[in-house]
Amino acid sequence: MPELPEVETVRRGLEPHVIGQDIVKATIRERRLRWPIDQGIEKRLKGRRIMAAERRSKYLILVLDSGDRLILHLGMSGRLRIVDSGTPVRPHDHVDLTLSSGRLLRLHDPRRFGAMLWWPGHAREHRLLTHLGPEPFDPAFDGDYLFGRARGRRAAIKNFVMDGRIVVGVGNIYASESLFRAGIRPGIAAGRISLARHRRLADSIRSVLAEAVEQGGTTLRDFVGADGLSGYFQQSLFVYGREGQACLACGTAIRKQLIGQRSSFYCPNCQR
DNA sequence: AGATTCGCCTGAGAGC
């Protein structure tokens, strides 16, 4: 499941293959993603040059020479690959962008939770991006910010940090891992956590994501695959998916708890 | 407004 580090890894891997490339042709085999792919997007894409590959939250944004943008989201199971033309089409290969290099940028997404959206150049902002909170690596994101936003909030801290309006890019796995590093139990109300602990949490979120980006970058070298935690970071997980196993810090059995319908993992000894 | 629930999907794994 692609989280922010995976999407950033994909973006970096994509860059050398797509920057400066013209889109010779767009082939859409399946329009029914999370939202239907616009009819006629093929014509709008044809002949456009890709000027930049950006990321906002978990959205990939291809900036075109026309000033328009193409927004891609990988959802749960999306993958983007650069493949040679003539590479056999497998099930769930929904979109091909044929590039002037002769290769294809191919979108593959079995569960179709992903998206491909047109963002016209004349629109200042896209509605999906307007409400988003700061990037975790943005200087504006720190413990004081988190603490301020948490005033009066009774939601569990884990749900709070997974709320994209508060901070983007913290998915289920990294939320559990960040809270472990910060020593905070996932079910505690966000508004009842001290400033000092919010600072520790903000630091943990940043460091967990930064490490994952580094390791994703060294692992998914063949590119451009986003199969989630296929990389080394999987070996760095302290609590996620480790129910009943010994805490790597203290040996206590890791517990699993449902919070907001999501599996959450924590060490009852290290996290209070 | 904040909190909670729902719905969209397929593949992997468990159980029979």
Add this chain to the structure above:
DNA sequence: TGCTCTCAGGCGAATC
């Protein structure tokens, strides 16, 4: 072996 069932999860939309 092969079926059925359960679960996983991003996140916007709807509802409470």
